[in-house]
Amino acid sequence: MSIKFKKIRGTRDIYGEEFEKLFFIFEKSREIFSKYGYDFILTPAFESKELFEKSTGETTDIVQKEMYVFEDLSGRKLALRPEGTPPVLRAILENNIEIPCKFAYFMNMFRYERPQKGRYREFFQLGAEAVGFKEPYIDLEVLLLAEDLLKNLGIKDYRFEINSVGCISDREKYSKYLRNILKDKINNFCENCKRRYERNPFRIIDCKIDKAKIREIKSLMDFLCDDCRRHHEILINLLEKENFKYVENPLIVRGLDYYTRTAFEIISDRLGAQDALGGGGRYDFLLKDMGGPDSPGIGFAFGVERLMLVMEDIKKKDKALIYVVYVTEKEKDEAIKWVRKIRENNLYADMEWDYRSLKSQMRKANNKGAKWVLIIGEEEIKREKVKLKNMETGEEILTDNPFKFFEK
RNA sequence: GUGGGCGUAGCUCAACCGGUUAGAGCGCUGGACUGUGGCUCCAGAGGUUGGGGGUUCGAGUCCCCUCGCCCACCCCA
Numbered sequence: 230m231s232i233k234f235k236k237i238r239g240t241r242d243i244y245g246e247e248f249e250k251l252f253f254i255f256e257k258s259r260e261i262f263s264k265y266g267y268d269f270i271l272t273p274a275f276e277s278k279e280l281f282e283k284s285t286g287e288t289t290d291i292v293q294k295e296m297y298v299f300e301d302l303s304g305r306k307l308a309l310r311p312e313g314t315p316p317v318l319r320a321i322l323e324n325n326i327e328i329p330c331k332f333a334y335f336m337n338m339f340r341y342e343r344p345q346k347g348r349y350r351e352f353f354q355l356g357a358e359a360v361g362f363k364e365p366y367i368d369l370e371v372l373l374l375a376e377d378l379l380k381n382l383g384i385k386d387y388r389f390e391i392n393s394v395g396c397i398s399d400r401e402k403y404s405k406y407l408r409n410i411l412k413d414k415i416n417n418f419c420e421n422c423k424r425r426y427e428r429n430p431f432r433i434i435d436c437k438i439d440k441a442k443i444r445e446i447k448s449l450m451d452f453l454c455d456d457c458r459r460h461h462e463i464l465i466n467l468l469e470k471e472n473f474k475y476v477e478n479p480l481i482v483r484g485l486d487y488y489t490r491t492a493f494e495i496i497s498d499r500l501g502a503q504d505a506l507g508g509g510g511r512y513d514f515l516l517k518d519m520g521g522p523d524s525p526g527i528g529f530a531f532g533v534e535r536l537m538l539v540m541e542d543i544k545k546k547d548k549a550l551i552y553v554v555y556v557t558e559k560e561k562d563e564a565i566k567w568v569r570k571i572r573e574n575n576l577y578a579d580m581e582w583d584y585r586s587l588k589s590q591m592r593k594a595n596n597k598g599a600k601w602v603l604i605i606g607e608e609e610i611k612r613e614k615v616k617l618k619n620m621e622t623g624e625e626i627l628t629d630n631p632f633k634f635f636e637k
Numbered sequence: 638g639u640g641g642g643c644g645u646a647g648c649u650c651a652a653c654c655g656g657u658u659a660g661a662g663c664g665c666u667g668g669a670c671u672g673u674g675g676c677u678c679c680a681g682a683g684g685u686u687g688g689g690g691g692u693u694c695g696a697g698u699c700c701c702c703u704c705g706c707c708c709a710c711c712c713c714a
Contacts, residue, residue: 506714588670618673
């Protein structure tokens with residue numbers, strides 16, 4: 230046998246235990262999100278390419294080199310969504326949904342990257358957006374919500390890392406400062422940093438190789454304007470007051486252009502190099518940039534596959550299987566009748582549809598973990614009974630009403 | 638996009654320095670047990686050694702290309 234088709238790189242087939250986990254996360258998250266007043270939303274898998282260029286940002290890696298872009302037959306330039314925030318905000322604006330509002334989503338995303346542990350080209354994100362809340366109190370709620378989700382999924386080894394990335398003018402000031410102070414030194418830095426200097430100077434302070442050289446460089450925190458500083462201080466006070474466990478990490482930059490002020494990541498050390506379970510932050514100017522009202526927003530997303538990696542296996546509780554076997558083809562019709570009758574009583578029944586030897590049917594029942602086997606042969610039909618076998622004890626009973634043995 | 642490791646039966650893996658018909662365990666099918674699963678024993682089916690090209694008398698093994706998987710860099714969920 231040589232299979233003709235294979236799934237394409239970075240995509241996955243999800244079944245069995247994996248599917249159970251994925252669906253468990255979805256069901257659990259619906260419970261949690263409804264406690265916090267978030268409604269679920271589903272948006273199209275593809276949007277205009279421009280939506281992401283204008284919101285995620287032209288300079289980001291996501292837009293520059295990771296988007297699945299294509300033209301449809303009419304020549305429209307489209308993109309498979311690489312992230313959830315722009316489509317959800319677009320939907321809020323387009324449907325005239327009253328702001329403030331809170332939405333959650335569980336959707337697949339697409340990014341053209343080299344696959345790695347916890348990283349795929351099609352993956353699921355579980356996220357939320359809270360639009361129209363200016364004060365840091367919503368930041369607190371979002372963080373509490375994210376942690377509530379983790380706790381309810383039974384995930385333990387995580388930490389919240391929090392930072393403020395200021396507003397756009399703060400970042401411009403900082404960017405100018407960095408370029409200035411590094412102008413003469415950059416040639417001594419590693420190749421990565423040289424590239425970062427041009428594209429994204431913030432990343433240089435995160436460099437592991439040139440750690441020593443950057444010690445005297447000020448952090449973005451020192452460049453926050455009064456409003457941004459105040460926002461951050463209130464949030465930190467709130468977190469302390471609410472006893473929320475976190476660490477401040479001034480190196481968090483986030484790869485998206487629209488973030489302002491609060492930015493955070495949820496890190497797990499049970500993952501490989503891709504150690505972020507999730508991340509998020511504020512985007513106070515994005516709605517306006519998208520042609521909407523001057524409303525702030527905050528959101529976050531978890532990588533569902535990464536959650537699955539750090540979660541314990543879940544035990545799926547099936548109904549007890551009742552397997553119906555027939556001795557020869559002659560009893561097949563009778564077997565079908567019994568399977569239907571059992572299912573009508575909301576019990577789990579199955580049988581071998583293509584005839585195989587009784588031995589083979591019994592083996593199948595055993596392999597499937599059947600609790601009961603209903604045996605139908607010439608003898609049973611003649612006496613208008615069935616033989617019921619308990620697969621744990623091996624005990625057999627001849628009865629005309631097997632239902633009294635199936636405890637519900 | 639860059640670097641490293643790896644592709645042999647459905648699964649996990651063997652096969653010396655290039656040598657004859659590519660093996661084992663598990664799983665599967667059948668039998669011992671003609672109307673009965675698990676345990677044991679016996680037998681059987683199952684392979685274009687990821688694909689293509691090259692070197693050689695001879696390639697699973699060496700070389701080149703390609704596809705895929707894993708890990709890391711970059712970046713991110």
